[in-house]
Amino acid sequence: ACSSKYVLSQMHPMWQGPLAVPGGDRQSPIDIVVRKSVLDTQLKPLVTDYDPKTCQQIWNNGYSFLVEYDDTSDKSTLKGGPLQDKFRLCQFHFHWGENNAWGSEHTLDRRLFPAELHLVHWNSDKYSLFEEAVMEENGLAVLGVFLKVGKRHEGLQKLVDALPAIRHKDSVVEFTRFDPACLLPTNTDDYWTYHGSLTTPPLTESVSWIIMKQHIEVSHDQLAVFRSLLFTSAEEEVQKSMVNNFRVQQPLRGRTVRSSFS
Numbered sequence: 001a002c003s004s005k006y007v008l009s010q011m012h013p014m015w016q017g018p019l020a021v022p023g024g025d026r027q028s029p030i031d032i033v034v035r036k037s038v039l040d041t042q043l044k045p046l047v048t049d050y051d052p053k054t055c056q057q058i059w060n061n062g063y064s065f066l067v068e069y070d071d072t073s074d075k076s077t078l079k080g081g082p083l084q085d086k087f088r089l090c091q092f093h094f095h096w097g098e099n100n101a102w103g104s105e106h107t108l109d110r111r112l113f114p115a116e117l118h119l120v121h122w123n124s125d126k127y128s129l130f131e132e133a134v135m136e137e138n139g140l141a142v143l144g145v146f147l148k149v150g151k152r153h154e155g156l157q158k159l160v161d162a163l164p165a166i167r168h169k170d171s172v173v174e175f176t177r178f179d180p181a182c183l184l185p186t187n188t189d190d191y192w193t194y195h196g197s198l199t200t201p202p203l204t205e206s207v208s209w210i211i212m213k214q215h216i217e218v219s220h221d222q223l224a225v226f227r228s229l230l231f232t233s234a235e236e237e238v239q240k241s242m243v244n245n246f247r248v249q250q251p252l253r254g255r256t257v258r259s260s261f262s
């Protein structure tokens with residue numbers, strides 16, 4: 001899948017560094033100023049077509065935990081919305097805080113959410129590998145969904161139950177038949193979209209971001225299990241809780257955020 005070669009050597013938990021990015025004028029995440037977003041009537045509804053049989057494994061990469069999908073064929077795809085091409089799902093992961101006050105990467109009018117889901121896809125109409133697409137302007141599409149604390153999310157529980165097995169960095173377990181569509185809000189027609197970057201190194205500016213207006217709810221206890229994960233591997237003497245794995249917000253640099261709704 002797309003991120004098994006996830007290189008984290010240059011990254012540590014509190015990585016928020018001023019890592020210079022060549023011509024970094026479309027970095028992510030950003031604050032979405034709702035009243036400054038521009039309605040684009042050309043934006044289509046999103047079309048997701050995910051096959052749970054392509055789910056392969058769940059692992060702790062030392063920054064978040066990733067659920068990885070077999071992206072060797074167009075079995076789990078995203079199209080429509082702002083996208084001209086078909087994009088293949090390769091993984092999804094989350095960002096969260098040490099408490100429920102913060103944790104998301106994007107914000108809505110500066111409003112922070114306790115966590116944010118990212119479903120990562122790459123343009124399989126134009127490229128043949130994630131690693132290729134990640135270097136290209138139109139290479140990636142990431143669906144962002146805000147999480148709020150409330151009722152227990154039944155679909156998420158299967159994933160939460162697998163986390164204790166991957167507490168430490170670089171631990172992997174088999175994880176199959178998980179339909180990521182269960183993590184999407186009921187309304188996927190209302191979203192904001194803008195051109196940005198990966199929010200972790202190499203920060204490449206190859207992402208069409210699609211941020212859902214409607215959040216999903218997870219329980220306090222489910223989020224607490226996210227926080228029981230560790231940044232550190234089993235060998236390290238000092239264990240560090242995997243929390244606050246989000247990047248600080250980046251300047252808009254004149255970009256326009258479009259909305260699919262008014």
Ligand SMILES: NS(=O)(=O)c1ccc(C(=O)NCc2ccc(F)cc2)cc1
Binds near residue numbers: 003006118130134142
């Ligand atoms: N938070 S986010 O959704 O913006 C995000 C999504 C994917 C990746 C990733 O795959 N990195 C590893 C990577 C990057 C480039 C490569 F060429 C190979 C692996 C990083 C951040």
Ligand SMILES: [Zn+2]
Binds near residue numbers: 093094095118199
């Ligand atoms: Zn992410």
